[in-house]
Amino acid sequence: MVSERGLQVLRAIVQDYVDTREPVGSKAIVDRHAFGVSAATIRNDMAQLEDEELIAAPHTSSGRVPTDKGYRVFVDHLAELRPLSTAQRSAIASFLEGSSDLDDVLTRTVRALTSLTGQVAIVQYPSFARARVTHVELVQLGGGRMLVIVVTDTGRVSQRVASVRDEFDDSDLGRIRAELGTLLVGRPVREGLERIAARIATPDEPTVPRETATILIAKAVAEELEHFRQDRLVMAGSANLARSEADFRGSIYPLLEAIEEQVTILRLMGEMVADDQGLAASIGRENEPFGLGEASVLASDYDVTGARTRARVGLLGPMRMDYPTNLAAVRAVARYLTRILEEDESGR
Structure with missing residues (x-):
């Protein structure tokens, strides 16, 4: 003892x-x-x-x-969390303010966090499986290409180009748009995927150009909705691992490989248990099942009101790191991120 x-x-x-x-x-x-x-x-x-x-x-x-x-x-x-300085808090705010969409917000988030800490910064995309589709738009681009735009109640706007081979008049385009709207609008992403899959599996008049285009567009929508459900990471600061290579007894290659593939880090962050402040740390041998036995991972939860879910923002680096400062930075950035997403939600 x-x-x-x-x-x-x-x-x-x-x-x-x-x-x-x-x-x-x-x-x-x-x-x-x-x-x-x-x-x-x-x-x-x-x-x-x-x-x-x-x-x-x-x-x-x-x-x-x-x-x-x-x-x-x-x-x-x-470890007592060290309060961030006024300058550090101002830096976080300046990084995150003025973001145009979720992708931009998360990119700015990792840039802010790696700038503050000198570690690899990680932010997890929230799963939007429970978000509801609010709008589907189709725009003909010419040359048999159709721009498919999907909007959810979380404010996420996503688009994909479908190759439909034919051009359509306003009447046909309107019918395709209306059908997709009936299948999707007002429904959760998960349910929308199921309805789209059923529609693709039972085409009407498959030789009719409009029906062929409907199926192709539906497939593009399905791919985009599936993308909404996938866990993804945004990361910044990988070069910091090279600067701290002396802190690793072995090679930093497993860490670089994990950063490139993302799946390992997603699993690790998903299994970390947070304390009552929403903070989690996984250190050294605790990470051996993930091939990261010489690394530490810190994480904090952030809330996504519209998606009715939580995701995580975190740091990856050597065990020799400033835990009180880094944990404080992770928590502060997560709180700023939650606030910005809430303000964005209330402003719509």
Whole structure:
């Protein structure tokens, strides 16, 4: 059982190691921190921490560095979130204000977060499966191409070009538009997908050009609605991994591969358990099932009122990171993101 002073020594070791990247010795702790005890007493505390596998010596006769277990104890019991400065809050606001749509908001979000923290920033797209379709529009582009526009009650506007091979007069175009509206408008995305699938499976007069076009357009709509349901990530700051490569004992390739493929990070973020503040952290060996045993992932929930769901914004980086500041940044950005999406929802 680690003593209260031992936990404070662990705090000092984590803070000093994060600041200097150098193993921390007892004399350095005495010099930098006001414990009011001798270096010999600090060494005894460090020996206890080492017995508990919270710190380790990277080299013989060196100072000590935190283990992933030590970082976990630090985050769970010792890390007080540091309030962001006025300048940092202003930076977040300036990054996020004036966004034109959800894609732009999320892109700005990761740019703000990686700028604040120097880590890889991640934001998860919310699932819009429960959003309702409010409008379907068709615009002929010429050359047998049709622009299909789908709007949901979350404010998301999505478009896709369908190749229909023929041109249609206003009457035929109106009938296709009306049919798609009957199938989709006012219905959740999930139900709309089911109705579109049924329509594609049972075409009327399949040799008639208008019916052929209807099926092709319906397929384009189905692809777009399926896109609404898929979990996706937006990320920024991958180059920061190269700058912190010395913090990884092995290769950073597994992290780069996870960033490229996204599925691993989506699964990991989905399984992280948040505390009562909506914050979650997964550190070191906790990430081994995902091939990221030398990394830490921090996340905070944000709300999407129109989609009636939550998603996550987070950071990926080495275990040696400034947890109090990074957790505070993740939480602040998530709150700003929630507020902006709520304002956008109420403004429609």
